[in-house]
Amino acid sequence: MVRSESPDLWWKAVYADAPITTQWDDGEYTGAGKGRMPTSSSSMPTMVFSMLSALDVEAGNRVLEIGTGTGWNAALLCRRLGDQNVVTVEIDAAVAQEARSRLLAADxxxxxxxxxxxxxxxxxxxYDRIIATASVGAIPSQWIGQAHPGAVIVAPWGxxxxxxxxxxxxxxxDGVAQGQFIGSSAFMRLRQQRKHLPPTGQFLAPKKWPAGAAKSKTALSPDDVGDWICMFAIGVQVPDLFCRVDWGEDGSYRLWLFDTGVTSWATADYVKGRAEFEVAQAGPRNLWEQLEGAYGWWHQQGRPxxxxxxxxTRGGPFREVWLDDPNNPVPVRKDR
Incomplete structure (x- = not known):
């Protein structure tokens, strides 16, 4: 949407409480409509404000922002702290240049x-404060190393x-970063931490499903494990697990489970109205059973x-997720 062509619609979009994608496919797609993957955006205003509230900046704080995007978040920080106390890093040179121009135009x-x-x-x-506008699966050790003791880091993690x-x-x-999650989010991944997961064919080739897998049935519906918080609880307990979905007719689908080490896979078939669901598992790990165990733990804790x-975390892959208290770590399932 071009502001000069549709000013009323442009302002309506800008003031809507919704994210606005501003770049597709790292800038490779520039046509009308959507590309394959959104790679830069203007975040939902309520998310911006909630993260800035959690950042809790004080006069004189020096802030590092990871992900300049449109420059709006940086402008808000400048308005509060002064230009000299804000550093914003953007990996995409074109996005950075556009943001710089907008910021200068707004003084x-x-x-x-x-x-x-x-x-x-x-x-x-x-820095006294560090805020990321892209999600990570590991807090970079450099962020912690560049922070004052007592500094606050606000970042989407999953x-x-x-x-x-x-x-x-x-x-x-001691260089340990610790704290609680403040609420759900769904940000684009930091480019250096994008998920590059093996294709389905790598698990089955040269065979086709069910490829000799062990078959069973489960009372746990695949539909009951798809909520965002449920996926978070499962993913924390089985860190190398990932999933895909093959859609069928009338809302039916096959949920695929894989491990990043390409050793095992499982499927669970959802059909509306059924009380039991077909499961197939192959490899040394029973991935559906690991998912059921992770879901069971979350349910037993009161579905937190x-x-x-x-x-x-100390940064990098070394991290521990806990429930309610740092002395109550979430179990990590390594059973096979």
Whole structure:
């Protein structure tokens, strides 16, 4: 949508409480309509404000923003803290240039850096606050290393399987970042942490389903394990699990489960109105049983929402998700 061609619709879209995709396919798609994958956006206003509220900036704070996007979030930070206290990093040079132009037109002049946000920006560190507008599966150790003790990091985090929430972490003197999740989110992944998952054919080739898999039935409906929070709870407990869906007729579908190590797979077939569902499993791990166990644990805890979970990390893959208290870690299922 071009503002000069449809000004009323443009303003309506801008002020709607909804995200607006501003780039597709890392800029490779520039035509009308949608590309394959959204890669930059203007976030939903309520999400922007809730994350800035969690960031809880104070006068004089120096802030590092990961993901400049349109520049709107950086402008809000500049308005609160002054241009000299805001550094924003954007990996896409074209997106960064457009944001810089918008910011200058609005009389804001933060330091806009074209670079890899996963490594932060050490030249202006240490920071009092760090905020990411792209999701991660691992908090980069550089963010923690570039933070003052007592600094706050606000970032969307989620496991491979799915589900995601905004974490508010505080960095301590020992370089440990810890805190609770503040609510559900669904951000584009940081480019350096995008999921590159093996294709389905790699698990079955040269055979076709059911490829000699062991068959069974389950009373747990695939429809009961698809909510965002449920996927989060499952993914935290089975960190290398991922899924795909093949849709059939009349709302039926096949839920596929895989492990990133390409050792095992499972399927569960959903048919509306049934009380039992066909399951097939192959490989050394019974992935459907691991999913059932993870779902069972979440259900036994009272089906907790995102706000009851927390995260402890030193950066990188070393992390621990907990429920209610850091001394109550969520179990990680390694059974086969």
């Amino acid at each position: 804001f002049d933060p330091e806009v850096v074209v670079g890899d946000g996963s490594v932060g920006y050490g030249l202006r560190s240490p 496991p491979v399987y799915g589900g995601e929430a905004v974490a508010r972490l505080v960095v301590d003197e 929402g995102f706000e009851r979970f927390g995260l402890t």
